[in-house]
Amino acid sequence: METETHMGDLLLGGFIMLGAALVMVLVFRRFGIGAVLGYLIAGILIGPHGFQLISNAEAILEFSEIGIILLLFIVGLELAPARLMRLRQAIFGLGMSQVVLCGISLFLLIMATTNFTLAASIAIGLPLALSSTAQVLPMLQSSGRLNTPSGEKAFSILLFQDLSIIPLLTIIAALSRAPQEGDGQSGWLTAIYGIIAIGGLIAAGKYLLQPLLKVIGRIAERELFIVAGLVAVCGSAALMDFIGLSPALGAFIAGVMLANSPYRHELEADIDPFRSLLLGFFFLAVGMMLDLDVVVENTGFIVGAAFALVAVKIAIIFGLGKLFGMDTNPALAMGMLLSQGGEFGFVLFAEAEKAILIEPEASSLFGAVITVSMATTPFLMLLARRFGEGGSRTSANLDDPANADRASVIVVGQGRFGQTVSQLLLAAKIPLTLIDIKPEQIDIHEQFGAKVFYGDGTRVDLLRRAGAQAADAIIFCMDDKEFGPERAREIVQSFPETKLFARVYDRRQLIALKGVGIVGMKRELFESAIHLAKQAMYAIDIDDSLIDEVDEEFRQRDCDRLEAQMNSGGDMFAGGELRFGTDFSKKT
Template sequence: MAAGEAAGDHGGGAHGITGELLLDGFILLGAALAFVLLFRRLGLGAVLGYLIAGIVVGPFGLGLIESGESILAVAEIGIVLLLFLVGLELAPARLWRLRRDIFGLGLSQVILCGLAVTGLVLLSTNFTVAAALAIGLPLGLSSTAQVLPLLQSEGRLNTPLGERAFSILLFQDLSIVPLLTVVAVLSRAPADPGAPPGWLLAIYAVVAIVGLVLAGRYLLNPLLAIVGRFAERELFIVTGLFTVFAAAALMDSLGLSMALGAFVAGVMLADSPYRHELEADVDPFRSILLGLFFLAVGMMLDVDVVLDRPFFVVGMAAALVVTKVAIIFALARAFGVKARAAFVLGLLLSQGGEFAFVLFTEAERALLVTGAASSLYGAVVTLSMATTPFLMALAKRFGGVKASTRDDLAGPGEAPAAGAIVVGHGRYGQTVSQMLMGANIPVTLIDSKPDQIDLSGEFGRKVYYGDGLRVDLLREAGADEARAILFCNDGTALDETRLEAIRMAFPGTRILARVFDRRHLLALGDNQIDGTFREVLESAISMARKAMELVDLDDSLIDRVEEEFRKRDCDRLAMQKEEGDLHAGAEMSFGGPESLDFDGTDKR
């Protein structure tokens, strides 16, 4: 009987915990839904909506949720996933190209803005220098979670302005580790006797980064290739999350930043053919957990402290924004950025960032600042974030950030099932798709240029918007069921890594590709593609035939010349692929100094 009662108590306790979690989840998600929708509608952004929702339901608001600390512990995984996705955008070649902006402009911004805001804190309070640094240095950072989605939604991330903003934000994210180290050095809390010295942590960091890079190259990429053969999206999700958590856990076990580990994991996969698939699979988890992070931050904001000093909060937020705009403008001008773009860059990065909340928490643990001070400056960060949408409206007047007005374009996920998918609906793709339609083959058309989609619509063609080289987007378009995918894009955007990922994701689908020239064809490598078509080859052959006809050459000679040219071209291409040298088989060409003889006697 006692055992039965104990079992019943245990089951009831578990049920009670589950019910409590469900109720908390219902309250949090409901508040988030309501406030994010409202703030999106007002053009104020999702981040501010999450923060206000957390304030309203938290212990300092309506008290519907008792504590935000436990939620914050889980939600910090959202920051980790954000850094992983940032790393995925940074192929080593791009990282090297942006090195001046990252390590020059980014470093200068973190140091100068951090020290300037520290000076503001010292002038406006009676804080010690250590406490002012613990508050001022974090306030010098900007909001990656707010700025990057804004640039992505406006299609400006890969513009010069977007890349400079990205470079500064990246260095800010990298600076979290040294800033945490600064807080630890200034700490007034009793030292942990088991903690390793700083120089040993630096060695740990280097060894861990090298180890992660080697693991990515020799273990993770082969694992992704195996997963890709199964074409199971769930496996990609598991593999992506496993990669992030493994890298973050490794860094955390060494006493380093989990976010740094996730970032390194992203960088080592940035050149992977599965980058876009991983990005699409991990991003929903990042969005949810990052929203939960901002909810928890809002819940921990002591509203009473803020209400006691409202003018200080407003004045400090205004001073923060003005100071950062002025410094970033001056730095950007020093790095050769034009005045208008420099001013827009300053407006874009003028707010405080989400990592300030993390650093404020560490400063509290280090006994550098009180909980009241942390809440007060947390409110300053929140208010500065609220100014960003209004400042971006001002930036649009300067032509720096254009509003996205194309929310009317249908994505490939809305397309009905089709026998073929044609990627690229320019001049080449139009001809290909019309011939397929003439044979009564259902076709899904995809293009990434809104103007081209509009033009095609004028002729009654439904073209879906998106990057048709992404595996996740092709899957949405029904590539698993399609009999063929035809890449009719301009230029050389289709490369070997993308083609390999597409081939492995859709092994039962035929793939044909338009290639720009011989170099592009060779660059695609041996990916078992079903057909490649050099865009000018056939028209050039047709023109040469017409010229020979006009000078009255015999038809049989014209046919023999074309046949011999095609044979030599194929043989030369095979030699170039085998030797990896564009000059291989030069003697196969007609007219060269060492060309092979051909009996092209004129039989007119």
């Protein structure tokens, strides 16, 4: 009977929490307000300070922190070396400057306007420098601005903020006044253990997890990807927790060590639903733990502090945007987008409580400040659109490819190359699904009555939603020099019955993609250059038979050169003697 009662209470509690979250998120989404705020308000209503429908908020918060761990795992997956190199200035320059300057400014403001101690001001001020990844990124994606220049800079700042959680947790631990439990090990010993554990995790990822994922990829059981991803996250987090470090650090390392995996997108797509659900429970628990008595007694302070927080962050982020070369309007829009407090502030306040740096009342007070600042974001977003990217704003309806009718061919990329390919296929009355990642390109097509779906067409999960498993062919027409063999091989393995074709930038990319299973590849300027040269020869009265002979010989020599370069492992000088007009003996 006790077991049945316990199960009944558990099911009833789940029904209440999920039901409240469903209703409030739907209401907030209906009015264009972020889901995070809906979860927080739902938690306040059902928690011990609301209608008292749920009482064990602490236990729910502890369990739902797995959502934070999964979030950091997904952040780690985004840190592939190629992307880091491209965004390194924005991530480690703009992002670091934002966290440091906003953190110091807010710390000084708290010190100047309150009676908090130095340690408490640091524990409160630094977390307020962080913005809400969970709120801002979905808003950028839904508006089609994530891939604009200011959208990428905003993403880079959010990425560095997520990375800064680890040093901020370390600062709070260093300031801690809490007594060590038992025979706590010394800090230097923990650091040594941490370095050894990180090295072990990297080695495990390379020599155990990567081969395991290849085996799973050949088996083609999607559920096993979910299991493998969760094993990596839980194992890494548990190891770090065991040696006294943050479990989130372990999850982050697990993500980084899989960032170059050809199955990265598949893992991200499979883990993300768990992350979303558990983060929702996290925000519910935070809402439950907000002390409404403290909030009611200090309403004026909370509203004033929230607006001060927003104003300080807008001013600093706007100034940094200008310093890093942004125009005035996009810099101001970025400041508005990132002006709120973030979800990690709740995590850091909870850690500061455990470290006896702040009282629970202070945690509730500044948790409410973050909540109010989040409530301003949707309205600032509406205002920010007037200060956006100018010409890059789009009125296009950015539909997901999941809404497309099933077609025989999927064409990825609708620039000048992709448009020509699509027109020829449409002339043959072949059903197409068109995909592009640039909102402005989609907007242009919409003006001509053509339907193009939004998304990164090199992602396996997006292609699956577009029906790639049932398509006869996928043609990659985008201008992407970074489209390499790992991503191509992942797509080939995921859709073995679908023929793949690709536009490539030059012979280097063609050589790199050779042998991964792409049926046909064409260098983007190859044919047009040949045709232009032939036009010129016709115009200056070169004999037609000589033109045809030159055309045939050039193509044969180029084919032979490509084969020599591939056989040499990518040496661009291989077969150089086949070039016309080159004394290759000087090169050897």
